[in-house]
Amino acid sequence: MLASSICSKAQVNLDYYLPKNISFNKTIPVPLAVVGHEVGEWHITHDKLVSYMKELAKVSDRISIEERGKTFEGRPLLLLKITSKKNQSRIEQIRKNHIKITDNESFDVSKEPIIVYQGFSIHGNESSGANAALVLAYYLAAAKGENIDNLLDNVVILLDPVMNPDGLQRFAHWANTNKSNIINSDSNDREFHEVWPGGRTNHYWFDMNRDWLPVQLPESIARVNTFHDWLPNILTDHHEMSTNSTFFFQPGIPQRTNSLTPLINQELTKKIGEYHAQALDKIGSLYYSEEDFDDFYYGKGSTFPDINGSIGILFEQASSRGHSQESENGVLTFPYTIRNQFITSLSTLDAALDMRIEILNYQQEFYKKSRSLYEDKAIVFGDAKDLGKTNELAKVLKKHKIELHEIKNDFEINGKKFKKNYSYAIPLNQKNNRLVKAMFDVKKTFKDSLFYDVSAWTFDAAFGVDLARNVPLNKIGKEVKELYKKKGRVTSNSIIGYLMPWNEYYTPRALHKILEKGLRAKVSMRNFKNNGKSYDYGTIFIPVQNQNLSQRELFMVLDRVAQENNLSIAGVNTGQNIGIDLGSRNFKAIKKPKVAMLVGKGIKSYDAGEIWHMLDQRFDMKLTKLDTDYIKDVNLDKYSVIIIPNSTGISIDIKKSIGAWINKGGVLIAYKNTLNWLKKANYFMVDFKYPELNEVKNVIFEQRKLLEGAQLIGGAIFKARIDRSHPINFGYKNNEINLFRNSTIFMKPDKKSYNNPIQYTNEPLVSGYVSVKNLNILKNTIPLKIQPLGKGKVIGFTDNTNFRGFWFGTNKLLMNAIFFNNIM
Structure with a gap:
């Protein structure tokens, strides 16, 4: 895999990436002239990337640039609109015409450009994408000739050069500060081993490639707004995977595609894939398709387009993680990974140009079919006592341009009361009815038992609101332009x-x-x-x-x-x-809590980030983050509550410090695998239930991972009874709650029923995949246990109450544990 032109000092120039026999406009600056180094010589930092993109927009009549917002750390979220000079002069009309295609089945698509959204490095430490964006932007601005003119006359490229600026900056700093003058490819080198939490995530340690549907983060808000404004025909999502891999492009595993995605979507994806194969064959790069990943969860960048009449395409490039690393396939250099990302960016555009009318027709037909699915019914959601979380769900729907209406009067249906100005109606005779169906979908049966991501995300369950389906339209009133606001x-x-x-x-x-x-x-x-x-x-x-x-x-x-x-x-x-x-x-x-949380090595950063984000952004509460590297030297007595998120391993010294603190009166709130070591340390007396290890017959070696994977709970929703008189459940009005679960940690209930304030029902599955064996074990177990220890106590949750920042319905369980622990 090592390109012969790349020596031990990683000397590389732009010619390594660019197609041969193409001339370039000399007035367009190459990246070196602006950022100060060749592409691939160093990992691009976000500030330099921004400088280059802005310079291109200044000198090229093919590029206009838009700043769509800022990250939590204040970095701009850029979008480059790239097309011919002629198209630039009428870019807004092109956008409007493109939307008309989706609204009018008789609109002639033959003369309209195809829209391609190309997004890079939503995971900050998968940086070959963002670095490839430098080459792509230069190529599209500077290349000359009939082919590029034809491309830009017929294609509008929405270039998102880095979808995770904060993570990219964090990772670039790491890779660059650990780079040696003589490039060292030894995989044991520090360059390839980031410190916690790594550069994958954004400021609050979220995996942003799971936020396209929930839209809780500023980066997501910007790109989802762009998506709905333009409805691009193709959206590419450039990632990296393990160093010992090669290159993957979609389709993924066919039987794991969401059933709401039209079959023709996958056929077109496969047809586009032929262009990637041909392009990679020309440069001798190995690749594969249809053997990995899937198109099931609509919250990913490569799947979200599929429920919106577009075609999402995932690229996964084996990662050098630094500048050059040994792999099973030889030495993998950073420039090599960049080149593969760039080449498949071009093959995407080649496919878009050649298939322009076919793909435009597909999108037009998608929305025509959507109109045929109109129903004279509505979905109504709300909470008669909680406008706050009702509005949070309404905000998400608004971001997706889903039409909301008021209800005319209070009404009750199936025992659920819906209050005017505390409820919203979603009429199903609207453009985005398929997206609505996807967001509120309930699935309990599946073709496959393995999932790359969660198997359920039903939004009413996530937000903890009541829901009524098939509500007659005569019960709903006018469209709601501004969300209800309760006057405080x-x-x-x-x-x-x-x-x-x-x-x-x-x-x-x-x-x-x-x-x-x-x-x-x-x-x-x-x-x-x-x-x-x-x-x-x-x-x-x-x-x-x-x-x-x-x-x-x-x-x-x-x-x-x-x-x-x-x-x-x-x-x-x-x-x-x-x-x-x-x-x-x-x-x-009630005493004012002083809250701390363990972070660092041994702690799952996603889980920690979700708690930090919730307390910091939503509840304006100070949270002291205590790193496992130095916590043993901290006087813990100043904190009344310490949270330990899901963890993989904590040192004996830390365990002893935590145990002593609890015994003196501290309250520990612990999640998921943390409960295992608490039990082993005798800090948490609980009986776990385990699945029986039955003899497995007639499974061949090739199928072993499928068997193991089918016994995981990758992400499903389950129903539990709650005792509303218990402080952990204060604020909930219903006697049941929907819980998200992605673990196989099962706790037996206490013999005293009042010690089981939350308990799974005898038929707990609400939505998602779970094996029969795990479902039978889960029945009537408990997801929460509260236990005294000395003068303090341990509050243990088997699962995440703050999943991905959008599981609003169980956030209050954690807040109750923080504020009311002294009376539990």
Whole structure:
């Protein structure tokens, strides 16, 4: 695999990548002239990449550039629109005409350009893509001749040079600072072993190639907005895989394609693949297709287009991870990986040009078929007590340009109550009805038992909202342009105190603000009525007496908190209630939590990042991140709560420190595999259930991995009963909850039923794949156990309550564990 022109010092120039016998416009600067090094000599940093792209846009009449937003770290999210000078002069009209193709089946596609979105390095340490984008942008700006003119007259390229700027910058720094003058290909070298968390993820350690459907991150918001604005015909997603691999392009494994994806989509993908094969054959690069990966989960860049009338294509290049690394296929150089990415970028454009009318017709037919699937029905979702998470789901739908309507009046269906201004309707006679179906799809049977990603993501379950299908259109009203906004306020000034229901999603943020002010607050352990109004378990009571603020100051602080969080806080004129009175011992004092979380080696960065993001971005709470490298030297007594996300291994010294801290009164919240070492250390007394190892017959060696994989729970949704009187469940209005699970950790229930506040039902599967064996084991087990240890306690979750930042429906379980652990 080592190109002969690449020596031990990785001397390479642009000619190595570019097609032969093509002349280039000398007025267009090569990357070296702007970034200061040849492509592939160093890993491009994001700032240099931005400088080059902006310079190209300045000097080339083929390129216009758009800054679509910024990352969490403030880096610009660029989009280059590349086409002929003639097309640039009417670029907006081309976009509008392209959308008309999808709205009008009689619109003539023959004279319209095809739209190709080319995206690179959504995983920051898969950087050959972003570096290839430098070569591609130069080629499209500078190449001369009839072929390039024909291409740019008939194709509009939306070039996203790096979809993860923060991760790319992190990785480029690592690779460059560990590069030697004499390139060392020894795979043991530090260059190939990033420190935790690595450059794959964004600022909050999210895998952004799982966020195309949930759209929770600024990078995703930018690119999904571009996608729906343009509806590109082809979207390419350039990745890297293990060093000992070769090169992969889609289609993936055929039987693992989502059944909602039209068969012709995969046929066109395969036809485009022939262009990749021919291009790679010309340069002698090895490749494969249809043996790996899949097109099932619609939240990936290569699959999301498939439910939107486009064709998504995944590329996976074996990764050098640095500048040159030994592999089973010989020495793999960074320039070689860049060249493969560049060559398949060109083969994509060749296919788009040759298949232009065929692919435009496919997209037009896709939306024609969608219109034939119109139903005079609607899906209605909402939560009569929680507009916050209802709106969070509505925001996602809006980002996908899904039309929302109000409901005319309150109504009840199948025992679920839908309240006007707390519910939204999705009419199924709209353009994106297939996308709606995909987002709310429920699947329990599958052609295959292996999945590259999750097997279920049903959005009403994820957001914890009630859902009604097949609602008649006469129950819905006008389209909702702006989402409902609950006017936050304190109802009246009080000399007794104030009551804040705990049902709304953002009440933890409000409570944190109140405690930050040094105010006293209590939580209700029982239901009650005050002045005829009912209050649930978990209602927060803020008394007026013995506060550090005057009565007037307290009112003003609470009113501001209510406004900022869109909450209603009631001032009460009596402490006498039906049920417990406000002076009752059943109102328990709440202390301001001081929260820390273990990060670093041995901790799963995805899980840690999701918790950090939630507390930091949604609830405005400080979180101290304690690295496993130095935690043993930290005085843990200053923290009341420590969270340990899913972990793979923690040193004995850390375990001892954590154990001593718990015994002195600390509260440990632990997830998934962390429970295993807690049990071994005698910090968590729990009985696990394990599947029986039955004798396996008639399975040949070739099929062994299929058998093993079928016994995993890769990501499915399960139903559990909840005891709403238990503090872990405060704020939930239903007696059941939908939980996401991607582990095979099963805990036996306690003999005392009140110690099982959350317990899987006897028929728990809501959506997704699970083997019969695992489903039988899961029934009636518990996903949560709370256990005292000395003066402290351990709260253990078998699964992630914050999955990928969009599982809003179980976020409150963690917040309850943080705020109410002293009364559990």
